[in-house]
Amino acid sequence: MGRLVAPLGVLLLLLPPLSWQSGACRPAECCFQDLPSPHGNSGSGLGPRDLSCYRVFGGGHYECSWRYDGPREGVSHFLRCCLRPGPCCYFWAGSATRLRFSDQDGVPVLRSVMLWVESRAANWTERSPEITLRLHEWVKYERPRSATWKYLPPGWLQMAWEVPEDSTQLQFRRRGPGRAWELGDCGLQDEPGFGGGDHGDSGRSRSCLCPLEAAEAQEFQFRWRRLHWSGAPGGPWSDWSDPECVPPESFPQPAVTLELAQLGQDGRRRLLTAPEQLPEPELPEGCRGATSGAKVAYFLRVHMRSCPCQAKATRTVRLGRRKLLLSGGAYDVAVVARTSLGWGPEQMLRVPAVPAATHTGPEALTVSVGADGTALRWEARAPGVTHCVEWQPCGQDTAPNCTLLSPQDPGSAGSGTHSWSPAPGATGQDQCFRVSIFASAHPEKPTAWSTVLSSYYFGGNASVAGTPPHVWVQNYSERSAAVAWAPSPLHGCPGVLTAYAVRCAEDGGRVAEWLVSPTETQVTVRDLRPGTRYTVQVRADTAWLQGTWSPPQYFSLAPQESQVFILSVSLGSFVTILLVGTLGCLGLSRAARYLWPPLPTPCASIAVTFEDSQREQCLWPTWVDCVEEALPPETLVVEKCEGADEVPGTEPPWHSRLAAQNREPSAAEDVPRAPLLLGGLSRWPPALEAPRRGCGPGDEAAAPDSDCDHPAGS
Structure with a gap:
């Protein structure tokens, strides 16, 4: 019997309803009575247009809408529906431009029908263009709801929705401040990175990749429509979605003045914030509401870096003229902007911890080391507060270690105690620790802590570990010498090293000691005796014990020589050199006479x-004409x-x-x-x-x- 019901229902939809035959018109159904003869066309061109009829997706009804730009007074709109071939009927819509009906109102939705609108007044009639379609197959989706955003740097924004069906085409339009709409397409939805089930469990999640503007806000609207398996449209476009307001990718940072006061007696310091005029981006027309997503809100974020074991270490407040109370620990204070895209870049300011001091009196930190570990004891300021004990090795940029002590943990007489033991298998290390203790009656608030005390502590045997590693003697003079040493390992632990002691001893003679400031690493020893052997040693002292002497360093000054002897030796050397030079010069002169005699x-x-x-x-x-010859x-x-x-x-x-002269004289000549x-x-x-x-x-x-x-x- 059930197999006959479905074919019978389809047959009833295909057959003309009984009202077509009887001629009786019921309210809200298509009437098959004849309308009065239409009047002449007004010729104004302001009649009905853009007729669209469709099945509403998921609604179980049908709808037709159109636009009308003519006169409103006394006009009536009639939606005409005709089978080809077959009878015609009409719906009276009055002055409305939208009409809703069901498949039981006399329209054969499974068959092709021709539809148009007639707008009638007292003496004229305007008619829209005709459309022919099957109403059951022409589907219109509801407009998209709010999308899920995902920022994809640089310069892109991905928006995702749950679509009604798998075959869906997405389209968007956008505009900036004072600009017209710009149409864009979201592309094929089966491409990688555009959805495909990435944003939901239903498998019908689709996304759209939209460009961002670097310096201005944008208004986006989206719509979609059904597609057939062949890719042809399967319905009209949906209505545009509500505006999606997107802030600019970057915007100017506000100028904020931060004033940090000194640490008070109560262990807290005030942080004053005074922002100047906060910048606001120019918004498009559809994003100027109070809840617009393109607006920018500025906040002050305070993060306590000290005492990381607390339950909540960050507090975010609206930026304005505020007064916050901070402890003496380390903080990160950031001015950050929040938009519909999320949190923007931070304008960070690091607030360092207040330098630790060597405390004395009732608030002093007492440290004791035993076989079971290290124990700390301090004076609690008020009962019923939570304490945070923090210790961190000096010179290491690592997160500090801390422990929270509940209000019932402090010891008797209003004192606080804490102890820890070395880890199994760990050996003791001589190093400096910064120990800070905080207290708060509301530990869930990071701005409710106060500093009880902060000090330095050297773990290990300070007496042995503080010995200077190297000692040497330099800059000898006649009766003095300079003793220098490398800084003690305690030098890097402020407040622990109080002084250096220098000892100088003669072999079998007198001994002298001097105290030197912990910032000095050299001292000059005077009134020494030449030719005497000396021994020097250095130690580092703390406030509670003396250090161990360094290994001995030996030195001696050369014996002093007579000044008369030195002068005599110098004068004799000068005279000797002078005599040797004179005799040598004379000898060379005499030898030159014999070696090189003068020529005639x-x-x-x-x-x-x-x-x-x-x-x-x-x-x-x-002499020019003379030629020297060896003649007898x-x-x-x-x-x-x-x-x-x-x-x-x-x-x-x-x-x-x-x-x-050259001739031989004769005998007769008597010359x-x-x-x-x-x-x-x-x-x-x-x-x-x-x-x-x-x-x-x-x-x-x-x-x-x-x-x-x-x-x-x-």
């Missing part, structure tokens, strides 16, 4: 000169020059005299001769002496006092 220069001498009255002289050739010595004979035409009182030319060796010639400078004349045999008798050269032996 005969060509440059004038052997004989004659009287000026003779106007002629017997001269040697010039011969006697130089000076003769009186006489010629055939000689005039008394004159001398023959010099070439005649040379010729007479006086004066032998003269070449080596006995004297060279007289022409500029200092007048030339001398040679004297003949008759010259001496004629003029005995004349200035002439007499021959040898005369």
Whole structure:
């Protein structure tokens, strides 16, 4: 019986309803009575248009809508529906431009029907263009609801929805401030990165990749429509979604003034925030509401880096003129913007911890080390508060260790205690710790903590570990020396090292000690005795115990020598060098006379000169024409020059005299001769002496006092 119900229902939808035959019209159904004859067309062109009829997805009903731009007064709209071939019916819509009906209202939704709208007034009728379709197959989706956003840097935004069916086409439009709409398509939904079940469990999640603007806000709207398996449209576009307002990718950071006060007696310090005018991006028209997603909100985020074991370490408040109370621990204070895209970049400010101090008195930290571990004891300020004990090795950028002590944990007499033991298998290490203790009556609030105390503690044997690793002596002088040492390992633990002690001892003699500031690593030891051996040692002292002396370092000063002896040795060396130089110079001069004797220069001498009255002289050739030859010595004979035409009182030319000298004398000639060796010639400078004349045999008798050269032996 059930197999006949479905075919019967389909048959009833295909057959014309009974109202088509009876002619009776019921309310809200398609009436098959004839309408009055239409009046003439107004010709204004303002009649109905853009008719769209469809099945509403998931609603179980059908709907037709159109647009009308004509006069509103006295107008009535009629939706006409006709089978081809077959009868026609109409729906009266009054002045409305949207009509809803069901498959029971007389319209054959499984068959192709022709639809149009007639708008009638008192004396005119306007008609829209006709459309033909099967209403059951032409489906319109509801408009998209709010999307899920996902920011994809750089410059893209992915929006995802749960679509009604698998075959769905998505489209968007966007605009910026003061700009018109710009249409865009979301692409094929089966491509990688565009959904495919990435955003839901139903397997019908689809997404759209939209561009972001770097410096301005945008308004997005989306719509979708059904697609057939062939890719052809299966229905009209849905209505546009509500605006999706997207802030700019980057926006200016606000200028905020932060003032941090000093730590007070209550262990807290005030943080004052004073922001200037907060920047707001310009918004598109559809995003100017109070709840617009394009708006930017600024917040102040305070994160307590100290005491990381607390339940909640971060507090976020709206940015404005505020006063926050912070402890003496370390904090991160950030100004951050929040938009519909999420939290924006942070403007970070690091607040360092207040330097630890060496506490004395009732609030002092007492540390005791035993076989079971290390125990801390301090004075609690108020009962019923939670304490946080934090310790961190100095010089290490690691998260500190901490422990929360509930209000019932503190010991008797209002004191707080805490102890810890070394881990199994761990060996003791000599290192410096910063120990801080915080207290709060509301530990769930990170801005409700206060500092009880903060100090440094050196774990291990400080007496041995504090010994300077290297000691040396430098800069010796006549009666002093400088003792230097490498800084003690306690130097890096503020407040632990109080002084250095330096000891200097003579071998079998006096001993002296000096205390030096913990910031100094050198001291000068004076009044030392030359030639004496000394021993120096250094130790590092703390406030509660003395350190261990360093290994001994030995040194001695050279014996002092007499100044008179040094002066005598210096003077003797100078005199010796002077004498050796003088004697060497004289010896070289005498040796030079024998090694390099002076050579004669005969060509440059004038052997004989004659009287000026003779106007002629017997001269040697010039030195340029002389060629030195090794010839045997011969006697130089000076003769009186006489010629055939000689005039008394004159001398023959010099070439005649040379010729007479070279010829052999005859027996008949009786010429006086004066032998003269070449080596006995004297060279007289022409500029200092007048030339001398040679004297003949008759010259001496004629003029005995004349200035002439007499021959040898005369």
